[in-house]
Amino acid sequence: MVTRAGLNAFVAHAFDPEQMPHTHLELGALPTAVPCARLHVKHVLREWQQEALADTVELVVSELVTNAVRASTGLLSSEFAGHWAPGQPPVRLWLAADGQFAVVQVWDASDDLPERQEAELDAESGRGLMLVDTLADDWGSYTPEASSGKVVWAVVSETEQSAAG
Ligand SMILES: Nc1ncnc2c1ncn2[C@@H]1O[C@H](COP(=O)(O)OP(=O)(O)OP(=O)(O)O)[C@@H](O)[C@H]1O
Ligand SMILES: [Mg+2]
Numbered sequence: 001m002v003t004r005a006g007l008n009a010f011v012a013h014a015f016d017p018e019q020m021p022h023t024h025l026e027l028g029a030l031p032t033a034v035p036c037a038r039l040h041v042k043h044v045l046r047e048w049q050q051e052a053l054a055d056t057v058e059l060v061v062s063e064l065v066t067n068a069v070r071a072s073t074g075l076l077s078s079e080f081a082g083h084w085a086p087g088q089p090p091v092r093l094w095l096a097a098d099g100q101f102a103v104v105q106v107w108d109a110s111d112d113l114p115e116r117q118e119a120e121l122d123a124e125s126g127r128g129l130m131l132v133d134t135l136a137d138d139w140g141s142y143t144p145e146a147s148s149g150k151v152v153w154a155v156v157s158e159t160e161q162s163a164a165g
Contacts, residue, residue: 008140011103011105011153011155020096020097020098021048021096021097021098022094022095022096023040023041023044023094023095023096024092024093024094025037025040025092025093025094026090026091026092026093027065027090027091027092027093028088028090028091029068029069029072029073029088029089029090029091029108030069031069033065033068033069033091034062034065034066034069037061037062037065037093038058038061038062040093040095041054041057041058041061041093041095041104042054042058044095045057045095045097045102048097050097050099050102052158053097053102053156053157053158056135056156057095057097057102057104057156059131059135060104060131060132060135060136060154060156061093061095061104061106063128063129063131063132064104064106064128064132064152064154065091065093065106066128067106067108067114067128067129067152068091068106068107068108068152069091069108071108071110071112071149072088072089072090072091072108072109072110075088075089075109075110076088077089078109078147078148078149079109079146079147079148080092080107080109080144080147080148081144081145081146081147082145082146082147089108089109089148089149091106091107091108092106092107092108093105093106093107094106100157100158101137101155101156101157102155102156102157103153103154103155103156104153104154104155104156105151105152105153106151106152106153107144107147107149107150107151108149108150108152109148109149110149110150111148111149111150113141113150114129114141114152115129116129116130116133117129117130118130132154135154135156136154136155136156137155137156137157138154138155139152139153139154139155140152140153141153
């Protein structure tokens with residue numbers, strides 16, 4: 001079992017494209033961003049011959065991008081990596097994977113933070129992060145430098161999938 005500190009170090013490591021296969025996608029904050037993001041990670045993981053992680057990564061990406069799109073509604077400008085941009089901010093997705101772990105990161109420009117709910121099984125909302133919590137080894141959020149909003153990240157591994165499945 002990887003410790004929280006270890007996972008956070010792993011997330012930092014995954015930011016270095018020299019160290020791990022890495023992909024990045026910028027999407028309009030629209031409902032169509034969700035299927036686009038899902039298909040992107042599915043195809044990329046197939047290309048990297050890491051299909052074993054694909055189903056779980058797709059589900060996690062789906063929940064995180066859905067939340068990011070919702071959180072972006074009504075925002076009129078944003079800053080990312082020191083660049084200010086007018087207009088509705090995009091949603092940004094990163095995926096890194098090394099065969100054992102995949103790290104999903106999703107940025108949106110809202111300064112509100114994700115809050116896992118304790119939803120009933122039949123609740124109509126508040127289940128997305130519960131699902132992420134179940135599927136991922138760990139997840140969290142942080143504010144990137146010189147940027148509005150936050151990145152919500154999740155680490156998925158084959159071990160956790162078999163434990164959850
Ligand atoms: N990217 C985000 N930005 C701001 N707030 C967020 C973000 N993601 C989640 N939240 C907050 O955390 C709460 C819980 O998120 P979660 O995905 O579990 O439920 P939901 O999106 O409300 O409903 P569901 O996912 O079941 O459709 C949200 O209602 C929202 O208040
Ligand atoms: Mg949700």
